[in-house]
Amino acid sequence: MLTLTNSPLLVAKPYQEIKITSTRSIVVCAAAKGPRPRYPRVWKxxxxxxxxxxxxxxxxxxxxxxxxxxxxxxxxxxxxxxxxxxxxxxxxxxxxxxxxxxxxxxxxxxxxxxxxxxxxxTMGSYFTLLNALAEEDRLAEAEELWTKLLMQYTESLPRRFFDKMISIYCKRGMHDKMFEVFADMEELAVRPSISVVSMVGDVFKELEMMDKYEKLHKKYPPPQWEYRYIKGKRVRIKVQGQSNKVDKYIRKRDNVQLNSGLIEDDSSEETSELTDDEQFEQDADVICMESQQISDESYESMEPSLNE
Known part of the structure; x- marks a missing residue:
């Protein structure tokens, strides 16, 4: 039989190293049309x-x-x-x-x-526009935007729009329109904030509507719960040691009006100093109670209950 074998000359032939050196630079072209042109930017x-x-x-x-x-x-x-x-x-x-x-x-x-x-x-854009119109005293355009939003988003309109319109009318002394916006809030079951209740209550007191003034504060008392962030968690804490802000404001005004016509005596000065010291001690006790309550109730239930 015939067999194929390599010749000894080919096997013994030494290998030679070949080095390829190139001095040309490589240019990448887009679709073989040359480099892409660069144009100056307009908004640079x-x-x-x-x-x-x-x-x-x-x-x-x-x-x-x-x-x-x-x-x-x-x-x-x-x-x-x-x-x-x-x-x-x-x-x-x-x-x-x-x-x-x-x-x-x-x-x-x-x-x-x-x-x-x-x-x-969005509601944020509309509120920004409403605030800017109010700051520029363009009340007609602000009212037009308000009526448009109220007709289009009747039940889903945020509370801050009502608060803004009430504050606009309250600053300009337009009490009738302020009462209309507040009536719309009650019809739509939108709970007013403490600032709105105080503004409307002050107007009732100025107009000598004491029956409506009392009904307002009985219907919308201050919240008994507040929310604080403790170690990154939202914790519901019951408000203790804090009386009604509206009642405090009323008491201060009543005390100022009652004591405005009295003659200052030495006895009154002594009693005022005693009351100031007692008030300082009460404030210190309230702060201690709040700090203890935060530490005790930091791991309570996290379920939100705003209207309690």
């Missing part, structure tokens, strides 16, 4: 690219403009034209910056422009 930030820097750039560009509506809207449209999607987060941060700087006219312009684009239709 100074520090870094992000929503914070973009919001600062937007605020800076808006502040330099006049109060003409077309000029402001044109600048905002040119800003949005270079974005693939509407920059809602950037605009919200710009509104927060303007609110911190109390630029109420710019807040009204930017919010109305954003709502006209169909973006940012």
């Amino acid at each position: 930030t100074n520090k870094k690219i992000g929503t914070i820097s973009k919001a600062a750039k937007l605020v800076q560009s808006i502040k330099e403009l006049s109060n003409v509506k077309e000029e402001v809207y044109g600048a905002l449209d040119s800003y949005v034209a270079w974005e693939l999607e509407f920059p809602l987060i950037t605009v919200k941060k710009a509104l927060k910056t303007l609110e911190y700087e109390k630029e109420w006219k710019r807040i009204i312009q930017v919010t109305k422009w954003m709502l006209s684009k169909g973006q940012g239709k």
Whole structure:
């Protein structure tokens, strides 16, 4: 039989190392059309690219403009034209910056422009617009926005809108409209806050409606429970040692009115010093009781029960 074998010359042939050296640089081309061209950016930030820097750039560009509506809207449209999607987060941060700087006219312009684009239709945007209109004394527009929101979101309207409208009417002395908003709160079963109860109670007292004043405080007493955060947990704690804030306010006013016409004597000074010392001791006892109660009730039930 025939067999195939390697020749001894091929096996004994030594291997040679070959080194390949190249001095050319590799250039990656896109679809064999050459390198991608670079164009200068229109909205280039100074520090870094992000929503914070973009919001600062937007605020800076808006502040330099006049109060003409077309000029402001044109600048905002040119800003949005270079974005693939509407920059809602950037605009919200710009509104927060303007609110911190109390630029109420710019807040009204930017919010109305954003709502006209169909973006940012949230309760936060509406409340920001309502607050800015109230600060600018544009009461007619604020009332129009309030009626629109009340008709559209009757049962889901947050309580802070009612509180804001009551405070607006209370500052301007419009008691009839304030009572109407408070009546709407009662019809919609929205529990008023302590500040609203005190404002409405003061108006009842000024108008000498003592029967309604007493009914108001009987119907809406202060809450018996409060919530505190202990070691990162929300704990419900019963309020002890704290009397009614409204009653304290009434007692102070009544004491001032009763003691305004009295003659100051040495005996009255001594009694006032005694009452101040007793009050100091009572406040110290209350603080000690609260600290002990927090430590004892830190691991109680976490179920929320606001209306108890």
